Amino acid sequence: MKKIVLIATVVLKDGKNEGVLEALTALHQATHQNDKGCLQYDVHKDREKKNTYVFIETWENETLLAEHMEKAHFTAYKAFMGERVESMTLQKLEKIL
Template identity: 65%
Template structure:
């Protein structure tokens, strides 16, 4: 089985550090409770870049990842961070070794 690995990096604007972190934690908790097919969903803080967080995710399939992105808790997360993110990048990876 080929898992889908996602590395999502986002930097919060300085004024939204606390509210942004709360939204990140809420997404992390809800994903672990509500999303099937989630093998790994870890939240990390960058030690060298202020207000920068990284989700490292592993999903059983693209379909289950898409389902996650359509759930209410993911949409609430997007709304909570609207206008509060300085930068964001998302990488989809396929583990080969």
């Protein structure tokens, strides 16, 4: 199986930032500590787009990425973010060169 690179862009609704940094930090730490196959899990704040966060992740394979999305720390993050999210896009990439 090939490595999967995931770019997830999350845009929050205006005024819905309270507690988000703490939720992102908890997710980041738990993922690095507990998720097999996680090679990279970085969270960035877009400098030009308000309320926009970009995750850049690399996983050993799609199966381990799918397992991550079912873990308690990820489902807790999704539940917390719930109504705070205006939009989210996911790009699954496969390195070719």
